Amino acid sequence: MSNTNILYKQGAEGRIFKINYFGKPAISKERFKKKYRNEELDKRLTKERIRAEAKSILRCKNAGICVPAVYLVDFEGRRIILEYIDNSETISDLIDKLTTKNCDESNEKLKEISIKMGDVIGKMHYNNIIHGDLTTSNILIKYESDSTWNLYLIDFGLSYIKSSDEDKAVDLYVLERALTSKHSNVNWFFDEFLISYRQYGENNERIFKKFNEVRARGRKRTTIG
Amino acid sequence: MVISIGFEGSANKLGVGIIKDGHVLSNCRKTYITPPGEGFLPRETARHHQNNIVKLLEEALIQANIKSSEIDVVCYTKGPGMGGPLVSVALVARTVAQLWNKPLIPVNHCIGHIEMGRLITGSINPTVLYVSGGNTQIIAYSNKRYRIFGETIDIAVGNCLDRFARILKLSNDPSPGYNIEQLAKCGKKFLPLPYVVKGMDVSFSGILTFIEEKGHKYLKSGEYTEADLCFSLQETIFAMLVETTERAIAHCGSNEVLIVGGVGCNKRLQNMMDIMCSERQAVLYATDERFCIDNGVMIAYTGALMYSSGFKCKWEDTFCTQRFRTDDVEVTWRE
Structure with missing residues (x-):
């Protein structure tokens, strides 16, 4: 992975970086700590959502719906790495x-x-x-x-x-x-x-x-x- | 120069306010407070308003130091709200409009909150979080309407707080939400509660059911204190509101947030929203209890805006309606 991560977008859910993942253009979606939220609640929600995202993407893929591929699920780093949809x-x-x-x-x-x-x-x-x-x-x-x-x-x-x-x-x-x-x-x-x-x-x-x-x-x- | 008087009584607050070109001359209010464990019912609330409105009107005129003949326009809350209280207040507005021979302007209560918030804080085009006993909406202006981006799909956040306070038998004086806020400051242990966000919509009824079923059990066993429950409730529901507001401002690319409505006085909600805003380089605008909580001035001010933009209302159209959506009103006074 390269270090030249560019902030691609700041969504409501987290920051999205455009990165290079083992030679492939990819998106790293980082659910940073929401400081306004109670820490325990924040932890729970972040985990739930990363899990939900990975799960549903796979299910869509199986159903033949176009979705980005999941490259990496990283609970510790509060992030998920997805295929970059070019063009x-x-x-x-x-x-x-x-x-x-x-x-x-x-x-x-x-x-x-x-x-x-x-x-x-x-x-x-x-x-x-x-x-x-x-x-x-x-x-x-x-x-x-x-x-x-x-x-x-x-x-x-x-x-x-x-x-x-x-x-x-x-x-x-x-x-x-x-x-x-x-x-x-x-x-x-x-x-x-x-x-x-x-x-x-x-x-x-x-x-x-x-x-x-x-x-x-x-x-x-x-x-x- | 427009001097406008506004009558508000859509819920348990009765308010009469007078405003002159955006300058508040008087803002009088009387709240119907019920015993702990009880909510306010339409009939009793209407009677409260009927018994107090004339005195409150006198007070407002004296405080503003003006004569009835100097008033240009009479405004009242058309809705949304409780039928009985709305009609009781509208009756007085209609009477004085005829006695003084002034035009009568019906005002949407929600729009009243938004316009008053904009006036007091000086925000230009904010994304609005409107949170009160009967309403939970995330609103942004576009194309002559205040459009609702997100809202509760069941009960309002204030209703959730009120009913929660009733379960714990907290005092309704000055308001259940205020007492929850004070108790929550001593809460330490976080109880996980249902957290329901659907896009920009939220749902609170599950939390209430959860507390109804398990609250007393937790209190009895000493596992959680009253303060812990208040703390957990606030942290959960406010996080839902801040999250959906954040989603709305990301969606519309806005950089101003305005909180209005009774629940908007809550310091913890303001604090959480402020943290979210500063992380996104957005600005938070909030008002204090004088203007957050239902009042007559907001009706007077919004009515004056409508009046100045050429709005006229036929006498037979000056009725009340319990259901009146924010996005039903054409905003004639904004670009």
Whole structure:
């Protein structure tokens, strides 16, 4: 490993460094001590999340979902080393870029992405993986060539394995809120996503019903004081 | 120059405040305090407000040293809140608006907190953590709305604190949260509690169930003291709030955090948020109990902003609603 680690991004979860891992470009995600948090609690959460991340990535990989490969899990060093996804950007950045253009071509592209996203998330839920933090910042688009691209899911720190519709529905709800709050100008994006998501598996219709319940819970909550 | 009077009574605090161009002339408040182990119920709270509002109004006018004729606009809380208390206060606002022949402006309670926080702290475009007895929301402004990025998916953080205090039979004077905060300072032993964060959303109901089931057992056996439980509760729920706020500011690339709402007075919460902010080169803005806790001035100020931006309300639309989302309001007074 080289010593020339470059701070790539400071996420909410930790610092992300771009490193060279035995000749391969890699990402080291270091969950540094959160000083605001009680030490015991911090230790517990960090361990849980590193474990969850490694576990869900493997499970996704087995299911044929594009995710970065896990190179190293290091509980002592509070870090996990993952494959660097070259030639990629976050969906969040891409949406911002495309919506400022706002031409037919970019809308077409956005639609394609939303459909693919429905497919990928559908597959993930079909395999009972709950992401826990689905946002447009946690989905990468990787350009394989000029015309082909794939969607990569990242940031599985809050993920877990569960088959319940409720948990999958909350996952969708988190994504919807992330979309509508950050990209309020493309409301149709989520609708397209949902159409594609519902087509993925037979259970997804049931999850969709549950999702409407979760949605109503949020919107109609009595908020007092 | 706008002189505005605001009436607030959506929960157990009754407030009347007068503000003149962002300068507070008076800020009077009376809190309905229930015995230990009991919460406030709508009917009793409404009666409390009915019995005190006229006196409080007189007090506010005297303190501000102005005559009713000098007031330009009357504002009241339209919601969200408890039906009975809301209506009792709105009735007085409607009455004085007609007596004095002034326009009447209905204000969203949550927006009131945000605008007051911005005024007092001078923050420009903060990511807002709004934490109170009925609300837990992480809010940021975008495209004419205060958008909700994260919120509780069940009970509010203040509600969790209040009910926790009820289980331990802590005093409600001046507020259950304050007494938990004081006790927590003596707590040492950390009890692991359910920690539920889903993206930018949080959930508190599991903690409450956990304490309900096991709290008394731990106290009896002496394994944990009351102070330990308060300490563990605060550390856990505040860590959840700070974590989700951090996620929100990372998501929107913001560098200001503003805490508003009653729970926002908690020094430990402010301290934890401050540590998080300084690690990210962000700035924390918080206010003290005069403006964190529900008050009339915040309603007066927000109403004045609405009024100055040309907002008008038909008389038949000056009603109350228990459910009124923060993102339902079009923000006409901000760029």
